[in-house]
Amino acid sequence: MTEHRDFAEFYAASFHKLAGALYVYTGDLAEAQDVVQEAMIRALARWSAVSTYEEPAAWVRRVAWNLATSRWRRVRRGFELAVRDHVEQDAAGPEPDRVAVVAALATLPARQRQAVVLHYLEDLPIAEVAEMVGAAEGTVKSWLHRARTALADRLSDLAPEEVDRVDDLRRLLGDASAAARPHLSPPGAEAARRTLRRRRLTRASVLAVVAAVLALAGLQQLPHRGPAPTPLVPTPVPGPSTGPSATPSPSPSAAVSASPSPTGQPRPGPSPSRSRSSSNQVLASPAAPPPCLPAVRPRIAGATAPGPGTMTFSLTAADVSRLCPGRRMHISWASYRVTFESRLVLVDSGELDLDATTRTGTGTLSDVYGCQADRYFYLGSHTFPAEIAPNTHLSLPAWSAGRTTGLFEKHYLPRDGCAFY
Numbered sequence: 001m002t003e004h005r006d007f008a009e010f011y012a013a014s015f016h017k018l019a020g021a022l023y024v025y026t027g028d029l030a031e032a033q034d035v036v037q038e039a040m041i042r043a044l045a046r047w048s049a050v051s052t053y054e055e056p057a058a059w060v061r062r063v064a065w066n067l068a069t070s071r072w073r074r075v076r077r078g079f080e081l082a083v084r085d086h087v088e089q090d091a092a093g094p095e096p097d098r099v100a101v102v103a104a105l106a107t108l109p110a111r112q113r114q115a116v117v118l119h120y121l122e123d124l125p126i127a128e129v130a131e132m133v134g135a136a137e138g139t140v141k142s143w144l145h146r147a148r149t150a151l152a153d154r155l156s157d158l159a160p161e162e163v164d165r166v167d168d169l170r171r172l173l174g175d176a177s178a179a180a181r182p183h184l185s186p187p188g189a190e191a192a193r194r195t196l197r198r199r200r201l202t203r204a205s206v207l208a209v210v211a212a213v214l215a216l217a218g219l220q221q222l223p224h225r226g227p228a229p230t231p232l233v234p235t236p237v238p239g240p241s242t243g244p245s246a247t248p249s250p251s252p253s254a255a256v257s258a259s260p261s262p263t264g265q266p267r268p269g270p271s272p273s274r275s276r277s278s279s280n281q282v283l284a285s286p287a288a289p290p291p292c293l294p295a296v297r298p299r300i301a302g303a304t305a306p307g308p309g310t311m312t313f314s315l316t317a318a319d320v321s322r323l324c325p326g327r328r329m330h331i332s333w334a335s336y337r338v339t340f341e342s343r344l345v346l347v348d349s350g351e352l353d354l355d356a357t358t359r360t361g362t363g364t365l366s367d368v369y370g371c372q373a374d375r376y377f378y379l380g381s382h383t384f385p386a387e388i389a390p391n392t393h394l395s396l397p398a399w400s401a402g403r404t405t406g407l408f409e410k411h412y413l414p415r416d417g418c419a420f421y
Helices: 002-026 029-045 056-068 071-083 100-105 110-121 126-133 137-154 166-183 189-221 252-258 272-284 317-322
Strands: 299-301 309-314 329-338 344-354 360-365 371-379 406-412
Touching: 002 029, 002 056, 002 100, 002 110, 002 166, 002 189, 029 056, 029 166, 029 189, 100 110, 100 137, 100 166, 110 126, 110 137, 110 166, 126 137, 137 166, 309 329, 309 344, 329 360, 344 360
Parallel strands: none
Antiparallel strands: 299 309, 309 360, 329 344, 329 371, 371 406
């Protein structure tokens, strides 16, 4: 409250004097009052610092004069009159015979007029006037001399004897300023506080909107993150093969690229430039990792080797990283052979577990007499039949990504060397 009281006292003590001086310069009572009010609002915004100055009024005077001489200020005048937070009175101002000097000053160039008011009415030294108007002291002295000569000619009817004397000019300027003060209607310190609060709220709202727009624009620049793609796995194809290491089925993208076009020409693969672009995009803004999986297809080695031997089941570090935390994969496997009677009988079977800590497991194949036949690998616990009908295979569910149980591999060993099959 002390700060508000100090500003209110400063406002009451300074407003009329400064507005009267600016009226003499502008010739417009409302404009002078508006300029001083704006300077007071800016002082209030920095009052914690301005109040510590040796002459706070000098700071407000400089701001007010800068506003009064600003070309942008004059351009905005019409808009400010419409939104000003106080109601101007319709008073016409001082009587014409009391402000003849204002009309005479209006005929002078703006810089001369400003120098006259600052030096003869505000009593500022020539050095300070020169600093405020941005001119050399000699130039200011020349302006003052020319202004006195011109005013003496224009005001000769008002004071025909010694109107060009400095004392007379000071008196005329002071009378014009004093005559304007009773017609002023200061908006008041409280109006300055309301205006300042409104501006701060408006500024905060604008900053919030700008921040939201920038955030939205940033999100639009990020790469599109669609659903995680389904892992590509080899599709089991019934029929003879050369073993588990046989060439896997091509991926969908490879299949599309290799398939012939209607004209007989192979379709071109993905453009290198597009691949580079996609790679750059991923490097710039990496996509979110895919969700964890309940199971992944393990690597199987030795599945086609005849007994005795071993089959190895393993998970790579990449496979483990895709598994959901704590997930364990239970695998059941079975190996069949063809007998002399062309029957398919179970020879070996087993179960093992793979997880993040145990990434490798083995299955032992015994030495059997006859031809090695089908081998099956099942995700989960499964009881395999002891015998399969000739020329048939077990009908187990095919592997698909995301399954928690089911067949994820089967191998049909070649039987060309089995004359009894």
